[in-house]
Amino acid sequence: MWRIFKLSILLLGLTLLLFGPACGASSLGLTVHVVPLDSDGGNTVRAHFTAVAPSPCPSLSGLCSAGEDCLVHTTSVPFTGTKPSPGWCVRRWQKTLPSNYKATVNLGSNTEMYVSMNAGPKVRANSGRLNQPAYVGLPPPLRARANCPLHFHLSVKDLDGDRVTCRFARPDEEECLNCTQHSFIELDEEKCMLSFTGNAPVGQYFIYLMAEDHIPVPTTSRLQDNKPLSSVPVHLSLTVEESAHSCIDETVATGETPKEDTTLFVLPYQEVQFNADFSSPRESVSEVAVVGPPELYRVGFKSIGSLSAMTMAWIRSDNKLPRLLPICFAANTNSLQSEPRCVWLYQRQMRTLPNGTVLTCEKTAMTLVLPVASLRDIDLDELQLNSPTCPVTLNSTHLTATISLTGCGTKTVHSGSELVFTNTLQSVRPYTIVSRKPSLVLPLACRIPGVQAEGPHYEIGIPTEKETFGEVRFWLELHIPGEGPLAEFTRTPEFRTLRMAPERVRREAESAIGSRISKLDLHVLSNCSIARSEMVVVNCIESETEDFAVSYPIMEQGCASSESTLEVVTTRNNSKVYRLDLNTMKANGTSMFVQCTANLCITTVPSQKCPSLCSPSFDSRTLVDSWFTGSYTTRSGPVSLIVTAPTTAPTTAPTTAPTTAPTTAAAPADPAVVTTTVSHAPEQASSMAAGVILTTIGVFLQNILLY
Known part of the structure; x- marks a missing residue:
């Protein structure tokens, strides 16, 4: 009986190994860029490895042995990411190997990769030169949502101009080990396009491919024997997660982000740079994940509501890297990922200078x-x-x-x-x-030389938040229309209609409950006195409980969650006022709490305005050219929603917040039914003054100076 039990456990383990998600000991991605060596007719190659390893990041020791033609690439700005959990990092190295090679490579003690490549040698009939195998850009670890179909385009290039195709690795040809071909992954071999059907359990899976180059032939040709000139490995990981949003909710590249497969030509010691801009209507971008060449600088990451941006720059120095260098990136939110995109750097080859050429370097010229x-x-x-x-x-x-x-x-x-x-x-x-x-x-x-040139490799001038904005405070106040510190704008208001959050359905109006207040003005205030500072409100939520265990949106990613939420136009750029229709809000008790997240912004160009997060015509360049504070989240105390003794409204209702110091103030009664006796609003003012800034989320880098 015990033997039968042990046998069943063994069979269960084998079943999980063969059909379950990939184990944690595998890499999260791998490509090999192969450069045949002319010195021995292409029988050996210089293989450039790029691997993505799960956290904790493995050491680089053990990749190169004594006497090998091997080089480990380090970088002062490591490539790391947090999604999927527990995170990952990139490791790069190069090694001289036989052109046909099969081996298991250990990266540290926790990552193992089986590598198989067939790179020739083959001499091209049209040029008499050695064939150059295909290059494939390695994206950051791929993410998808269960039951949400998705396409992944692989970025491929070929120095010889050959046609590149992709196919699944074949176990029978020893191109991979234990490589199950998943039924929920489809592959268009001609386009190197992966399709995820969505029909997969939550988990992490590996995809093993081979990229091949073929001599291009006319589409009308029926050439049967067009065998690949070479085959190189491509390993990818796909993490399937629970879907928190609709499948149509996406994070997308916008603005000045280079188009997919863009090639940037780089001369010696030339600097190239570009911006990656993203829009994520549902969730703010937490990181721009990047896999790129050593010493690729990523600076100025900003994420404000639905908008995010980052600058990437690379300086070509003397290096032993291949001529083609992919930079692949994707924006990650908590549960979404943008479509991965690759930009290619092409290191132009320079001819030897003729005899007699002299370049003399002096102190000033x-x-x-x-x-x-x-x-x-x-x-x-x-x-x-x-x-x-x-x-x-x-x-x-x-x-x-x-x-x-x-x-x-x-x-x-x-x-x-x-x-x-x-x-x-x-x-x-x-x-x-x-x-x-x-x-x-x-x-x-x-x-x-560095002995004479002191200073950092890449200089960044960043004014601190305090230097730019001063000591910043945020707070909330809720008042009946026509009252509060901005009463001059709310008595006879001019409204600005806010766009609705994507796919947000207007709630049905609830019937009035007794003497329930019908409208309130939500003031999001700051103490910043800089004339050009502008407030950017990202999110606001309401709840009936102080712990916000159950909450409902008022504003999402800068967009209104209800058509009845309107912005009151003011001349105070460092504050915002929103007219709330309580009949359309979820809170139906006697009080509610409000929480908002906001930033302050100053544009570097006086003629520009700070980003309007929900504007479809927003120029993402403004995000790059602006300074921002960190994201501040602040809560109100309890806001009374009922009136106990209605009477005729006085001409001017009392202000609940003192003018000497800003506090979080309760709302007085509706002007149509205010009380002449002590109302609940002043009674709650002291408790509402306890509204505090809860968190300051990362301060972003601004005003980046590239040298």
């Missing part, structure tokens, strides 16, 4: 001497530096130029520990002229 005989078929009159105001001198034998390190369009970048001054001599033609003549692009650089 660099001097270039270039033999004219080397510039065959180049129109010398078209040559100029970054700034056309700096002259280029020509004679019968040489071109010379003296280039100021502080002028002539010279740029300064940090490369590792070195300070590098860069300029470019290039052919410049009018846009209206089309010419088949060759052109010249000649990067020039003077490097100052």
Whole structure:
């Protein structure tokens, strides 16, 4: 009996291993970019590995053995992410290997990867050169929601211009081990497009693919024997989570985010940068997850309500990386992920300078001497530096130029520990002229060693919140219309209609209950006295209990949750007032509590306005060009919703908040039925003054200066 019981346990374990989600010892993603080596005809390759490992992040020891041609890539700005839990990090290394290779690679003690690649060697008939295998961008760990179908586009490139396809790895050809092909994952091999049907239990799964390059042939051709030139591995992870929102709710890239598969060409010591902007109507973005090359800087992350942005920058220095470098990224919220997108950096190859070329670096300038005989078929009159105001001198034998390190369009970048001054001599033609003549692009650089160039590799000038906004406080006040600190705007109000939160259905109006107050003005106030500061209210919720165990939205991601919530137009940019129709709100007791989250904002361009979170025409550039405080969440005390002794309204109702110091004030009675005796509002004022700032969520980086 005991033996039968042990056998059943063993069978159960095997079943879970074969059909359940992937175990935690596997990597969360892997690609190998392969560069054949001409030195031995392509029989060996330099394999560039990029792997995503689950937290805790494994060490880099053990990847390279003594005597191997192997290099581990470190970076001063590690690639990490928090979603899916418990988080992950990126590890990169390169190693010289046989072109056909199969092995198990251990990354630390908790991550194991089986790698299989078939990279030749093959000499191309059209060029006589070794074939270059395909490149695949590795996205951050993929996330999906149960019962919500989703597509994942894999970004692929090929230096030879070949057609790239993707297929599932084959266990019978030893391309993977224990690699179950999941029924809920479909693959369009020609488009390298994965489709998740949604029909999967919550859990984490692995997908093992092979990317292959083929000689391109016309679509009308019936060439049968178009075998792949090479096959390289692509491992992906997919975490299926419970769906907290409708399947149509999405986080999407917007604004200046580069389009999928964009290629940016990079010269030596050139700096490239771009912004990634996202809109997430349901949940705020908590991180922009990125997998990219070493020393890719990610700065200025901001997430305000439904909008988020981050800047990425890379400086090309002397490196041993492949020519094509993918930067793949996706925005994560608590339960949503944007579609992953990849941008490619192409490191342009530069020819060897001709004999006689001299570039002399001095303290204040660099001097270039270039033999004219080397510039065959180049129109010398078209040559100029970054700034056309700096002259280029020509004679019968040489071109010379003296280039100021502080002028002539010279740029300064940090490369590792070195300070590098860069300029470019290039052919410049009018846009209206089309010419088949060759052109010249000649990067020039003077490097100052780190011993002489002190300072960080990448300088960021960030004014602190206190320096920009002063000592900031937020608080809430609720008043009957026409009362409170902004009564001059609420007595005869001008309203601004707020857009409804996506898919928010208007609630049915409830009937009045006795002497229930019908309308209240919600004041979200700050003490900031900076003239150009603007308040951005992200979320407001209501609850009948002080602990907000059950709450209902008033505003979501800057959008109204009901058509009856209107903004009162004021000239006080550092505060907001919202007219609430209590007949449409969920609170039906004698009191309620309100909680709001807000930021203060100042634009760096005086003519611009801070972002209106719910505006469909919002320019995401404004988010990048603005300074923000942290996100402040503040609560009111109990707000009385009934009147005990209605009578004729006085001309001016009493103000419950003292003018000497802001407090969270209770609402006086409705003006149509105010009391001449002591009302409940003053009675609750002392308890409502206990409204406090609960949390200050991360202070964002602003005013990023890239050097």
